[in-house]
Amino acid sequence: MHAIGIDIGGTKIAGALVDEDGNIVKHLREPTPAGDSAALENIVVDMINALSDGTDAVAAGVAAAGFIDATQSIVYYAPNIQWRHEPFREKLEARVEVPVIIENDANAAGWAEYRFGAGKLTTDMVMLTIGTGVGGAVVANGRLFRGGFGAGAELGHMRVVPNGLPCGCGANGCIEQYGSGRALQRYANTLADAGGIGQALADVRSKNGGYLHGADIGDLIDKDDPGALQALRQLGDWLGQAAASFAAVLDPQLFVFGGGVAAAGEKLLAPIRQAFLQTLPARGYHPEPEFRIAELVNDAGVVGAADVARTKASEQRP
Numbered sequence: 001m002h003a004i005g006i007d008i009g010g011t012k013i014a015g016a017l018v019d020e021d022g023n024i025v026k027h028l029r030e031p032t033p034a035g036d037s038a039a040l041e042n043i044v045v046d047m048i049n050a051l052s053d054g055t056d057a058v059a060a061g062v063a064a065a066g067f068i069d070a071t072q073s074i075v076y077y078a079p080n081i082q083w084r085h086e087p088f089r090e091k092l093e094a095r096v097e098v099p100v101i102i103e104n105d106a107n108a109a110g111w112a113e114y115r116f117g118a119g120k121l122t123t124d125m126v127m128l129t130i131g132t133g134v135g136g137a138v139v140a141n142g143r144l145f146r147g148g149f150g151a152g153a154e155l156g157h158m159r160v161v162p163n164g165l166p167c168g169c170g171a172n173g174c175i176e177q178y179g180s181g182r183a184l185q186r187y188a189n190t191l192a193d194a195g196g197i198g199q200a201l202a203d204v205r206s207k208n209g210g211y212l213h214g215a216d217i218g219d220l221i222d223k224d225d226p227g228a229l230q231a232l233r234q235l236g237d238w239l240g241q242a243a244a245s246f247a248a249v250l251d252p253q254l255f256v257f258g259g260g261v262a263a264a265g266e267k268l269l270a271p272i273r274q275a276f277l278q279t280l281p282a283r284g285y286h287p288e289p290e291f292r293i294a295e296l297v298n299d300a301g302v303v304g305a306a307d308v309a310r311t312k313a314s315e316q317r318p
């Protein structure tokens with residue numbers, strides 16, 4: 001039984017026909033039409049129809065950044081698209097042959113890791129996606145946790161600093177402002193300004209006309225540059241403290257870290273683990289979870305969206 005996964009990203013829309021083991025059978029890709037939600041809808045409809053044509057596809061899952069309602073039908077709010085209370089599921093189902101669900105993109109990625117990647121052998125897992133922002137997914141007792149209104153598991157918006165840095169969500173002091181790829185750039189820039197161990201960061205920054213790209217920081221991390229590693233440790237320290245708070249509430253067996261910054265691998269996990277153990281409430285009595293890097297990387301969104309849709313379709317069968 002196959003299902004279709006669509007992942008609407010900021011720059012591209014990926015679509016895939018996915019089998020029951022999470023393997024991608026067919027893959028499509030289109031650039032995201034910026035600021036044109038009608039064009040975006042057309043692309044998603046064409047992709048679903050192209051991927052389902054002549055197959056046994058039972059459902060389609062569409063992943064997007066934003067708040068999705070509890071029935072997985074309406075996008076309450078999407079940061080990258082001009083959607084406010086958009087009945088996207090209804091619009092799509094009027095134009096395609098398979099049932100559709102809408103899923104938050106971080107939830108889709110987390111579900112893919114739980115089913116087919118780093119989380120395969122667990123029942124309770126927390127995933128943090130460290131990209132431009134911080135995405136969150138919670139699997140509790142083998143199910144995605146969505147909350148009563150569908151907007152739960154927004155782990156990136158847990159407050160870690162009272163009256164801290166303003167966040168894109170309108171609040172202040174969210175972990176997204178201290179544990180994201182953007183925060184890593186901020187730490188690296190501060191180190192570059194100070195010279196000393198930040199000298200290599202300063203050099204690459206001046207070569208790029210005063211801008212420090214995430215990829216350049218990643219290259220320096222790969223080369224074990226002391227400044228870049230210090231910036232990464234600062235990031236890991238925040239993420240480890242946040243993970244300790246999540247553990248107090250959710251008690252997962254496993255934390256999975258995905259997103260661009262997770263390419264740093266063990267160099268990211270080591271400071272996270274250290275800060276986690278120093279901060280964990282009831283330390284010494286609380287069993288210690290594992291910390292792993294995500295395994296599915298680029299395909300997690302489409303694979304997870306397809307599997308959520310397939311799971312839902314099979315549960316609804318009499």
Ligand SMILES: [Zn+2]
Nearest residue numbers: 157167169174
């Ligand atoms: Zn926030």
